[in-house]
Amino acid sequence: MTTDLDWRTLGPAGLEYFGRMCAGVSHELKNSLAMINENAGLMQDLAALAQRGQPLEPQRLAQGMERIARHVERANAVLGSLNRFAHLPDVPRRPVELREEVALALALHRRQAAQAQVELTLAPGGDVSLSTRPFLLAAALDLCLGALLAAGPGAVAVAVAPSAAGGEVVFAGGAPQAAPPRGPEADALLAALGAQCVQDGGALRLALAHLPATY
Amino acid sequence: MSKKVLLVDDEKDFLDVLSERMKGRGLDVTASSDPGQALEMARTAPVDVIVLDLKMPGMDGIEFLRTIKQARPELQVILLTGHASVDKGIQAVRLGALDVLEKPANFGTLMERIERASAKKLVLLEKHDQEKIQEIITQRGW
Structure with a gap:
């Protein structure tokens, strides 16, 4: 059951966010298709040379096939992320594994x-179950990641941990001037999630509360 | 003399395969996944045509295009990009890009555009040489 509550909370920024994520995915897919296309073309070139009497080098064929397989796998992973993202608004409020949602956000922002020039890594750790609004959670993670990417190059370790209220996501490292997202739209989004985003010892900390199952 | 092509793209695998295919067709290909390094090569090395990605870490393809067209206006640039935004394409053409091709591109089309770009560069250089000669003739009253 879909509700328009998430979209109303996000306002016009919601469509912009959805579009930006889809554009990023389409760019990644085009790159993989280009790789597959060029490797297939290279094999055609090698076949044409072989027809003209030049010995075929099995190693070059194997290398091309390996590249194609790698990019099929990469494109499939990207499509998997897009599919999960597209279904986020399906159930407006439900329990999620916070770590999985963060992994999805990182994949979509790759x-x-x-x-x-920001290197994002998900720090090892256990799962944290959280009752939340998944689409809004993804939008809040996008806000935090947007702030980190805008601050400049660096390596950012993203950690997920349980908290008394629910869970938290800590973005450590990266450029030191990364500021928590602010403004009416960001404030409304964080309030709808029962969340706060603060700077804490050079890290951005997104604190999330369990939301009741009914509203 | 073979045409000198500089490929600039942050996908190293893509550069390797495209270079190999172009070299197989007799082009003199140099490739770089580092836009800063590629810009330096384009400024200083003998290059006829640049095949450039639009989105790269560290430097936008548009910024690259603007900079190299200011430094070497005769150089021909073909954008080859997965970022299929119409406004960026228009901006690139306004800045002097000869063509904008979308990934995945047809290799035959790309080769044909490189041929066309190389011919255009030659015409521009000849025109430039003729203007220089005319200027000298006029100045010296020959």
Whole structure:
């Protein structure tokens, strides 16, 4: 059952966010398709040379096939992320594994992070169950990641941990001037999640509360 | 003499395969996944055509294009990008890009555009040489 509550909370920024994520995914897919296309073309070139009498080198064929397989796998992972993202608004409020949601956000921001020369890694740790609004949670993670990417190059370790109220996501490292997202839209989003985002010892800390199952 | 092509893209695998295919067709190819290094190469090395990605870490393709067109206006640039935004394409053409191709591109089309770009560079250089000669003739009253 879909509700428009998430979209109303996000306002016009919601569509912009959805569009930006889809654009990033389409860019990644195009890159993988280009790789597959060029490797297939290379094999055609090698076949044409072999027809003209040049010995075929099995190693070059194997290398091309390996690259194609790698990019099929990469494109499939990107599509998997897009599919999960597209279904986030399906159930507006439900329990999630916070770590999985953070992993999805990092996967969706992989290309943007590479452009900004920010290396994002998910620190090891256990799962944290959280009753929340998954689509809004993804939008809040996007806000935090946006602040980190805008601050400049660096390596950011993202950690997920339980808290008394629910759970928290800590973004440590990266450029020191990364400021917590502020403004009416960010404030409304964080309030809808029962969340706070603060700077804490050079890290950004997104504290999230369990939301009641009914509202 | 073979045409000198500089490939600039942050996907190293892509550079390797495209370089190999182009070299197989007799082009003199140099490739770089570092836009800063590629810009330096484009400024100083003999290059006819640059095939450039639009989105790269550290430097936007548009910024690259603007900088190299100021330094070497005769150089021909073809954008090859997965970032299929119309406004960026228009901006690139306004800045002097000869063409904007979307990934995945047809290799035959890309080769044809490189051929066309190389011919255009030659015409521009000849025109420049003729203007220089005319300027000298006029100045010296020959």
